[in-house]
Amino acid sequence: MATVKLKFRPSSVCDAEGALYYQVIHKRSVKWICSGYRLFPEEWDEKAAVLLAPPEGGRRAQLLLMRSVLDWELRRRRKVIHDLEASRKEITLDELCDVIKRLAPCKTVFAFLQEQVTRQAQMRRQGTARTYGNAFRSFKKFREGTDLIFEDLSSDMMERYEAWLLDRRLKQNSISCYLRTLSTLIHKAADEGWLPDRNLFDHVRLSYVKTTKRAISVNELKAIADLQLSRDSTIAFARDLFMFSFYMRGMPFVDIAFLRKVDLKNGMLTYCRKKTNQCLTVAWEKEQQEIVDRYAHLVEGSPYLLPVIRTADGTEYNQYQCMLENVNRALKKIGEMVGLHVPLTTYVARHTWASIARDMDVNIAVISEGMGHRSLKTTQVYLNSIDTSKINEANRKIIRRITGGI
DSSP states (O other), X not given: OOEEEEEEEOOSSTTOOEEEEXXXXXXXXXXXXXXXXXXXXXXXXXXXXXXXXXXXXXXXXXXXXXXXXXXXXXXXXHHHHHHHHHHOSOXXXXXXXXXHHHSOOOOBHHHHHHHHHHHHHHTTXXXXXXXXXXXXXXXXXXXXXXXXXGGGOOHHHHHHHHHHHHHTTOOHHHXXXXXHHHHHHHHHHHHTTSOSOOOXXXXXXXXXXXXXXXXOOHHHHHHXXXXXXXXXXXXXXXXXXXXXXXXXXXXXXXXXHTOBGGGEETXXXXXXXXXXXXXXXXXXXXXXXXXXXXXXXXXXTOSBSSTTOOOOSSOHHHHHHHXXXXXXXXXXXXXXXXXXXXXXXXXXXXXHHHHHHHXXXXXXXXXXXXHTOSOHHHHHHHHHTTOOHHHHHHHHHHHHHHHTOO
């Protein structure tokens, strides 16, 4: 029966790191396979054949991770040898070593998460890459930068991570976003065979809590549209993009940013939603054209319909994010100017279009199609949480009825 053990070879140079290698023995023949890891002599227990990690110090985390990785790789190599010997009557030492050398090295959690972020960026899924990156950085901060292998993950660790997020006074939906994203990434790792347990998140809260959707009234919308603002100012541009979103059936800002001139043909604008890749067609009205005309001089020679993205140099997503922040900052000022009681953001236009359509008794199927929802159920949930003004008005009348107020 073949055996594989971890061995240490000290360096011939004084006080230098030595090499760790796998010793494979089969029928009294011996071969050595480099592990790729190096240690100082005092970090190796020859008798027990294990790494020694000091109770504290700069290399402790590195050595603990190395120990976990090597233990995992050693178990895997032993299993491969066992399976090979069980399936074949005769096998040579060279064949065993060739199989071992072809085994993929252990992948750590941090390395896997970074791969997923990079992969999404390479596929130009910048929004997903950003979400994955935020979750990765949060979990890495929770771990104080200490990497680990997938076998070291546990449901208890996820509970402690949730408590760590709560301790930083994050809102529940932000916490849920981090946990859901991490859950998605770890399920990807399970699909690739890096861990057997898919139930790490059974004891943490992954669901989002219902938030009050912010829609404004027709009169408030008209007040925004009628504001006298300095032409070519940032605040005027923000107002125009907000109104353009409303005129385009509540088009999300990311879709506005990437609209191209070629999308507009024969009085119809056709685009694919960045979030769902669903294609939508919107009739082109004079209100949309007036806004586009105001900024036509800024997009001469550009493929884009509006001057959100100025240069096509690989930084388009960053330009969109930067503009979104600037526009939302300006919209908050506009909201204050017209006396709104909710913060005005680009997404309020989307909620407002749906709210006004509902109040005009537009069929829910039409609203759903207009917003690009994949199901009526999504639209129903959306509409059910959009506006509480009617309930509040009813409550006000009830209170006045009891108190005798006017």
